[in-house]
Amino acid sequence: MAELGRLLALLPWKLVSVDACPHGTAVTWDENGANYFENAAIKASAVHAATGLPALADDSGLELDAFGGWPGLHTARWLGDGFSSDELLLAMAERVASLPVADRGATFRCVLAYVGPGQSARQEPTFVEGTVRGTLLAFPRGYSGFGYDPIFVPDGHTKTMAELAEEEKDRISHRGRAAQALVRSLMMQRG
Numbered sequence: 001m002a003e004l005g006r007l008l009a010l011l012p013w014k015l016v017s018v019d020a021c022p023h024g025t026a027v028t029w030d031e032n033g034a035n036y037f038e039n040a041a042i043k044a045s046a047v048h049a050a051t052g053l054p055a056l057a058d059d060s061g062l063e064l065d066a067f068g069g070w071p072g073l074h075t076a077r078w079l080g081d082g083f084s085s086d087e088l089l090l091a092m093a094e095r096v097a098s099l100p101v102a103d104r105g106a107t108f109r110c111v112l113a114y115v116g117p118g119q120s121a122r123q124e125p126t127f128v129e130g131t132v133r134g135t136l137l138a139f140p141r142g143y144s145g146f147g148y149d150p151i152f153v154p155d156g157h158t159k160t161m162a163e164l165a166e167e168e169k170d171r172i173s174h175r176g177r178a179a180q181a182l183v184r185s186l187m188m189q190r191g
Contacts, residue, residue: 001015003175004056004058004179006166006170007170007176007179008056008179008182008183010183011183013054015056018055022051022052023051024051026050027047027050027051028046029043031043033059033073034073035073036061036073036111036129037059037111037113037127039059039073039111040057040058040111040112040113041057041113041125041127043055043058043059043113044057044113044114045113045115045125047115048115048119054115054116054117055114055115056112056113056114057112057113058178059110059113060108060110060111060174060175061073061075062092062108062109062148063106064105064106064136065103065104065105065106065107066099066105069107072109075147085147088147088148089148089150089151092136093137093138093139093151094138096138097138097139099136101135104136104137105134105135105136106133106134106136106152107131107132107133107134107174108132108134108148108161108173108174109130109131109174110129110130110175110178111127111128112127112128112130112178112179112181113126114186126186126189128179128182129181130175130177130179130181132154132173132174132177133154133155134152134157134161135152135153135155136151136153137150137151137152137153137160138151139151140160140162142159142160142161142162142163142164144161144162145169148161149161150162154172154173157172161173
């Protein structure tokens, strides 16, 4: 929420979590889409339908070149259910350590789905996507960010996402790029 709030500050919105919305605590969904777009749409549509408010949902993943884009869609659950983000990070770093340095390329991908006022359940959400290429490390570095940020060094940088200043990360990250595309798209729609 804090990251998206910063990234979407140009929009005339008050961003709130689904739990803070009327009927929001009762919103449920099955995140069973075949890709990031479907998962983001499932979440945004469920929130919009339950609350009647505009809804924005994110679906993101880490895609390792050496494993054909794995874990991708399953980034948050590749070890199974119930593992913390720290456990996932350390397990991924261990897996990366087994790869030659030349085979540690990866992409962070983010898809945002926005369902706006007046959109019906049958209408396609507004979708935007952002990616950032980089290399994975076998040992975490840095304390900012979350998820796999401490092992992801964006191309053209020497610091991990967790070591970058907030403004720099927001500018180049997958979520930052998706948010920039959403701002442009919504401003174009408004004329």
